[in-house]
Amino acid sequence: MLGVVVTIAVLLAGDVNAQSRRLVKIGALTPSWGPTPAIVGLRDGLQELGYRENEHFVIGVRFTQGNNAELPAAARDLVRQGVDIIVASGGIAGKAAQMATNRIPIVFLGGSDPVRTGLVKSYARPGGNITGIADLEGDLASKRMEIFRELVPGLKRMLLPYDATNEFTVAQLDVYREAARRLGLTLVERPVRTEAEAQAAIAEVRKGEVDGIFSPRAVSLNIPGLILDTAPKLALLTMFDIPFYVEKGGLASYSRSEHELGRQAARLVDKIVKGAKPADLPVEQPTKFELVINMKTAKALGITIPPSVLLRAERVIE
Numbered sequence: 001m002l003g004v005v006v007t008i009a010v011l012l013a014g015d016v017n018a019q020s021r022r023l024v025k026i027g028a029l030t031p032s033w034g035p036t037p038a039i040v041g042l043r044d045g046l047q048e049l050g051y052r053e054n055e056h057f058v059i060g061v062r063f064t065q066g067n068n069a070e071l072p073a074a075a076r077d078l079v080r081q082g083v084d085i086i087v088a089s090g091g092i093a094g095k096a097a098q099m100a101t102n103r104i105p106i107v108f109l110g111g112s113d114p115v116r117t118g119l120v121k122s123y124a125r126p127g128g129n130i131t132g133i134a135d136l137e138g139d140l141a142s143k144r145m146e147i148f149r150e151l152v153p154g155l156k157r158m159l160l161p162y163d164a165t166n167e168f169t170v171a172q173l174d175v176y177r178e179a180a181r182r183l184g185l186t187l188v189e190r191p192v193r194t195e196a197e198a199q200a201a202i203a204e205v206r207k208g209e210v211d212g213i214f215s216p217r218a219v220s221l222n223i224p225g226l227i228l229d230t231a232p233k234l235a236l237l238t239m240f241d242i243p244f245y246v247e248k249g250g251l252a253s254y255s256r257s258e259h260e261l262g263r264q265a266a267r268l269v270d271k272i273v274k275g276a277k278p279a280d281l282p283v284e285q286p287t288k289f290e291l292v293i294n295m296k297t298a299k300a301l302g303i304t305i306p307p308s309v310l311l312r313a314e315r316v317i318e
Contacts (some may be wrong), residue, residue, distance in 0.1 A: 094119050098129075113171070123283040128279055131268060151305060
């Protein structure tokens with residue numbers, strides 16, 4: 001299903017005494033299922049900078065419900081709508097926006113290794129019409145796996161279902177493998193190419209084959225959602241990338257703060273609105289990280305979370 005445009009907020013740009021009253025349109029592009037915490041953070045960040053709602057800026061969201069193949073068309077649609085700035089969630093969305101325009105400024109949120117993937121020329125001088133915030137996913141994936149083992153001392157074998165067509169996920173596989181090797185864990189990989197394959201790969205896991213499921217970061221093929229739906233039926237422990245899935249019943253998540261990522265993006269958008277060129281704005285890195293644990297899920301699965309891990313959690317869901 002092609003993504004839907006949803007207007008979630010109208011925002012003011014920068015210093016109203018220095019800026020014109022022309023409505024500036026921000027197009028948010030995401031492979032998710034609607035406005036994400038990062039997009040909400042973008043809105044909140046602009047408000048914190050002194051922007052008033054419903055006067056000068058509007059944010060329109062184009063989302064593709066886990067279908068990366070539809071991102072290029074969604075990006076072109078934003079260009080046709082005449083947006084002034086595109087904020088793209090993730091590297092694939094960033095590439096889609098980059099292919100759609102070399103004129104409209106682009107701010108990407110969470111692109112893994114943007115130099116290697118060709119989003120930017122360098123961190124210090126991105127070049128072109130794009131800048132943004134890299135997500136440190138390589139380091140975070142390793143740390144996420146380490147925390148998973150701390151949460152579950154008996155953890156030995158982890159299922160990793162992933163979208164084999166997602167170049168960014170595939171590029172992270174060596175990081176996952178090395179982290180598992182270093183931690184003495186066995187990674188049971190299940191590459192899939194369709195949502196039906198993903199559902200089968202997760203549902204067909206036999207009892208005792210794995211101790212838990214390690215969710216990939218990418219939402220393509222709805223793999224995290226399928227893990228969330230299936231894991232409780234198999235009584236399997238889960239580690240996710242973002243708190244959304246923990247709030248819905250997953251065991252734990254560890255990642256950069258999506259909301260804070262949006263607030264960082266607001267500062268970049270503000271600079272662009274005030275005349276800065278994306279090419280001259282250095283790529284930033286996340287500044288806040290969060291561990292979230294669902295104690296209700298832990299109790300249902302019969303596991304005891306070590307106090308040392310609980311003390312490090314930013315949020316514990318009871």
